Amino acid sequence: VLRAVMQEVLEAEMDEALGASKSERTPERLGYRSGYYGRTLVTRVGKLELRVPQDRAGRFSTELFERYQRSERALVATLAEMYVQGVSTRKVKAITEELCGH
Template sequence: MTHPLQFTGSREAIQLLAEHGFDGLAAALELLLNEVMKLERCEVLQAAPYERTEQRKGHANGFKGKTVHSRVGDLHLSVPQTRDVDFYPQALQRGVRSERPGKRGHH
């Protein structure tokens, strides 16, 4: 890609946590996951939104809403869609509507 992508979610997520503490955790996580999924789609497409490159694979094709039930509450996510290339965000599992068990750093 000719220019770096802008990741704006971290600043907004930090602000949510600073203002609302644990009550802002679900909203902050929603924001971060949505941004991460958009960045991942750009990597798969090998192009930023509206960028035309010879390396580009497929095209962005909007978003599909998905609710995931997690430990911090329901997360209302906007899952990026693509056209002409297979893509599904690594942070999610296809068809799963609740948080997948993950490895934790503590025992």
């Protein structure tokens, strides 16, 4: 579940960076997607295999973790705690976006 929430946040960050969701055509679009690359984060709850979206220009950078970061920070622990406490994945996503400055 933690992986799913983090994956949703990555997708939302990419949508925001490009000004459009996947396959959406708008005049405000700032770029295009270009697949994914794999990233493994080592957390207290185990390894998380994430698919990080890429844009064609190579400018997208997530706020969830730093460029070469391979282990978690307090964010992952906080996300896990929210889930354990029964917070919905939608609320966890909103809180994560707030923490990351979106």
